[in-house]
Amino acid sequence: MESAIGRVSSSPFLPPRSWTYHVFLSFRGQDTRKGFTDHLYASLQRKGITNFRDDMNLERGEVISHELLRAIEESMFAVVVLSPNYASSPWCLDELQKIVECKNNLGLQIVPVFYGVDPCDVRHQKGTFEDAFRKQEERFGGDSEKVKRWRDALIQVAIYSGWDSKNQHEATLVESIAQHVHTRLIPKLPSCIENLFGMASRVEDVTTLMCIGLSDVRFTGIWGMGGVGKTTIARAIYEAIEDQFQISCFLANIRETCETNGILQLQKILGEHIHVSRCTFSNLYDGMRIIRNSLCNKKVLIVLDDVNDVSQLENLAGNQDWFGPGSRVMITTRDMHLLKTHEVCDTYEVECLDKREALRFFCSKAFKRDVPEEGYLEMSHEVVKYTGGLPLALKVLGSYLYGRNVSAWHSAVKKLRSVPDAKILETLRISYDSLDSMQMEIFLDIACFFKGKPKDKVLDLFEKRGYNPQIEIDVLIERSLVTVKQDIDVFKKKFDVLEMHDLLQEMGRNFVIQESPNYPSKRSRLWSPEDLDLMLTQNKGTETIQSIVLPPIGNGTYYVQRWRDKAFPNMSQLKFLNFDFLRAHIHINIPSTLKVLHWELCPLETLPLVDQRYELVEIKISWSNIVQLWHGFKVRLFFLYKFSGALSNSVTLAFKNLASLTYF
Structure with a gap:
């Protein structure tokens, strides 16, 4: 048990110092090396505490006194096992004197253990300690100051709070001392x-x-x-x-x-x-x-x-x-x-850092300070915006940019827009790799097409394409790949929107790009007007394309005449086609696999729906110039969504003859 004497505390005015060892063990080898001290050493080691003891740490041939003195100076704590024969060893007394000096000058913490001795005998140097010092004085009679320093050191250590082995089970005592050192050590560790x-x-x-x-x-x-x-x-x-x-x-x-x-x-x-x-x-x-x-x-x-x-x-x-x-x-x-x-x-x-927190964290890595250096403010804000407040990305990019000049920063920031950082992607893709194949497909679709879209409408699209989306999107949400946020429409009605972190979206799109880095026509999904233009220019086969979605331009503008008189090659696996706001007269060979067709403001008067085996389940062609959809062939299942614009009587009559027609 710990004695009633108060705990020792180091001076708060001592400067911090470097250390090599958590604990220096001072003991009389013949008394405790193979017993108590050995058990104490092992218990401290199990708690992750680094110990120094002379029979374990010193290399053969080194001057032991020099190594011991340095080890004491480089330790945070000294556990002094005061056994009956401790004072009979000049070596132990030299250690003890150095320990007291380091306590006074360096803030070394001392933990005395009174093992088989009475604390009063140690403090007043009675019993075996009296005998030991009599012999030391006889041995070093010509150097009375040396013996006096030893006595003073022993007195100082004996008045500190310590542990008494009297009436204690050794295993309990060892564990108590080790836990006490561990508890006092933790707050001092960096x-x-x-x-x-x-x-x-x-x-x-x-x-x-x-x-x-x-x-x-x-x-x-x-x-x-x-x-x-x-x-x-x-x-x-x-x-x-x-x-x-x-x-x-x-x-x-x-x-x-x-x-x-x-x-x-x-x-x-x-x-x-x-x-x-x-x-x-x-x-x-x-x-x-x-x-x-x-x-x-x-x-x-x-x-x-x-x-x-x-x-x-x-x-x-x-x-x-x-x-x-x-x-x-x-x-x-x-x-x-x-x-x-x-x-x-x-x-x-845990949510990402806000802009202020993210900028400070980034600057701590990029500049080793809280604010950007002169000339780097705008680029720092750009990097912070790119990361979306994700601490990992801020750390990786800040460390990468540290110490680089302005031109290197410009190059790196430009590169980020097209090439995601590999270290960041490696961490993010762990969640993606845990998904099953359908969950991966839905994640990629959201990343490529549906981020920021109303959840109900996206679920409806997935259902019409043959997926079971509700449970799969729930999994994506639970695995922190997709989030749901509320928005308000023009009628002040709340609705849920699918969102994901910008870096997750970038990761998903990058996976698709890596399917065929140089040939967009060999990718499963296309969303970039530039990639679509490249596909048409190259006139390559598109048998792997499953979905094409042009992103909205906004501000009432359109994709005007960009691909006029261009012909789409055969897209035999295409399931989802969205050409909203495309005002170009292009020739499309629509495959029978197509399930969903969106083309608002379509400039064509007719679509080549000529195959009786069409799997179409939704057509959305609001505000288009369409006057005829097909040539007398019945579509197996047909949904008309927000159909408007001029229709001839024949087209209207044809819709009325569809038994499965549903209006939305």
Whole structure:
């Protein structure tokens, strides 16, 4: 047990210093090396504390006294094991004198352990210590000052707060000392978290959500897209509160570890933190049983970082019954559905930084300061806008641009508009790679065509193209790939709009471009007027194209005569064609596979719908010049959406004869 003497605190006026070791162990080898000190060393090591002890750290042939002195100077703490024969060793007394000097001059923290001795005997140098100093005075009689310095050092150490082995079980004593050092050490360690900037408020929000201090067991989910700062938030909270728990463990990169080594490896890592041998784990069931039995009566803090499968949660943190009162489990993930499945009620969605926060964070990487340097303001704003406030992108691009001149910045910013950064895409695509084939198709369609479009209308289009979109879009939302926001129409009626982060949209479009970088006609989707123009100019085969959508120009303007008298090659797999606002007389061979045709303001008077096998389910040709759609052939299923404009009597009569016609 810790003695009643007050805890030692270093002077707040001492300057910070560099260190190599967390703890310097000072002990009399013949008394404790193979017993108490060895166990204490191992316990500190298990807690991630770097120790120095002379029989483990010194290289053969080096002058031991010089190495010891330097090791003491480069340590944050000194644990002094005062055993019965400690003072009989001049070497130990030299160590002790140096430890006291470093305490006074460098702020070294001293933790005395009275092992098999009475603290009063040490302080007043009685018993074995009296005998030891009598012999030292006989040995160094000509250097009384040396012995006096040793006595003074021993007195100073003996009055500090310490640990007494009397009436203590050694295993309990060792663990108590190691935990005490760990608790005092954590606040002194430099944080691995850099300046949080906009993250500070998010850290505070999650900490509040966790309700630290209450006796219940609480799971907290931190959810968001890749690169948004989930791990940074979890790490900052972990470092701030871990000393309040009996056992703490940060299991990082769970997805990656599972892919390479499986969940059993993660159970073994967690087991090491609760002092369970790796060999104890032979299968997942044993791992679950041992983890639960080891932690059910302990107050623990566990972070499960980057979870991507519910089985990971089931095998590492099954439910609240696994942990003792006051325990907290933090889970970071890109998939909200995992948290719902595991019944994690307290969840926090991490959003991107706002413009002010993003600019400060970017500048900290690009200029090592909070504001842009002169001449870089406009380009800095452009990069920040490109990133959309995503911390990962801000960090990557800021670090890349650091130290470069203005011309290099101009070149880099120009490149960003056409070539996405590989490091950023690598992180973002992890969520995409977890999708099934239909989810991937819908994600790419939204990225290429439907970002910012009303959700209901997009769902309707997907249904008419043969998809089951509701559940698939829900998955995209849960995996932080798509968001839903509310908008208001001209009649002040609210409606949902599909959105996604600009970098996710860029990633999706880049995937499509990479299907055929040089030949747009060999891509599955076309949305760029330039790519469409290139396809027509090259007159290449388009058997791979599934969808063509021209983006709206806005401001009442049209695509005028751009492709006049151009003929589209055979598009045998085309399913969705949107030529809204295209005012060019072009020749289209519409394939029978086409399901949806949109062409507002179409300048043609007729469309070549001549095949009886058409799969069309929607035609939208508002405000067009169409007077005839087909030549007497019945379409299997036909929806007319906002049909307007001049129609001949024959066309009107033909529509009336369609048994499946529905008006919208």
